[in-house]
Amino acid sequence: MKTIFSFIVLMFLFQSANAQYKHDSIKIEHGYLHYYTKGEGKPVVLLQGGPGFSSFYMRGIADLLDGYKTILVDYQGTGRSHRKIDSTWVGIDKVIQDVETVRKKLNISDWTVIGHSYGGLFGMYYAIKFPNVVNKVIPVAGTHTDNKFQKYYFDNISMGFTKEDKAQMNKIMKDPNRTMDEKTVEIIMLQTKAGYFFNRKFGEIFFNSFPPHEMQMLYNLKFGEAFAQRPAFMNIDIGKAVYALDKPIRIISGRQDPGGEGSSVLLNERSKNSKIVFIEKSGHFPWVEQPADFFKTLNAFLEN
Secondary structure, eight states: OOHHHHHHHHHHHHHHHHOOOEEEEEETTTEEEEEEOOOSSSSEEEEEOTTBBOGGGGGGHHOTTTTTEEEEOTTTTTTTTTOOTTTTOSHHHHHHHHHHHHHTTTTTTOOEEEETHHHHHHHHHHHHHHHEEEEEEEEEEEOSSBSSSSHHHHHHHHHTHHHHHHHHHHHHHHTTTTTTHHHHHHHHHHHHHHHHHTTTHHHHHHHHTSSSHHHHSOHHHHHHHHHHSSTGGGGOOHHHHHHHSSSSEEEEEEOHHHHTHEEEEHHHHHSSSSEEEEETTOOOHHHHOOOHHHHHHHHHHHHO
């Protein structure tokens, strides 16, 4: 029954997504910063991860948040917010400044921040830098406060790869008829299906729900590479500042997330005002695999 429910929910989410959102942009020094809004009520901004993903996949959460004004942002260099990529400007401070630019444009006095994956770190850092405009932070499958997890994360993901997956990756990379961007999207899709889901069939449902034109903008490899190439990347550590926050931190993690439980438990134990819920039989995208449990938890965290 849960499998059928999950499928129906996902089909509803992405078939209706384009019609529900107002797309707008802000003229900035290096082009335009694109953002999307939906609904009315208390404002909630949803921050995607990667780093390098567009905001589109976060509609899978935003679509079922009734009674809230939801805001999604394509950070500079991601999605529709085009900018020539280099490591001199790509970084965590630029991301949160883009988020703050959108808040000011919308004249929002304060909002709740939901961050998925690396977007969880963005969200917590945003609360550190702009505490007066944040009501609470809800990291979803994104509770690391530093980059030490990068050393083992791909190993955890690759545990789900079959011989067929590895052979398919090699075939994609050797295909002379694919561009590097096309190869990147296909490899990411394959890795995500195999390593990020408790049940990989939900990965198929997840990606099959994306319109083709959104798939083309799903991930900017150059952004992710530039972000990781910054000299200070591995030294990012916001732990002490996060633990000192007076803002509520409400953690949602999949029990089988490839990032492991340790960072979620540590964040919950060390933060001043935190709660944690693990979603069982779920990997890195708990709203996809267990939507009933996920949205019950998320709505409770938003309301209280």
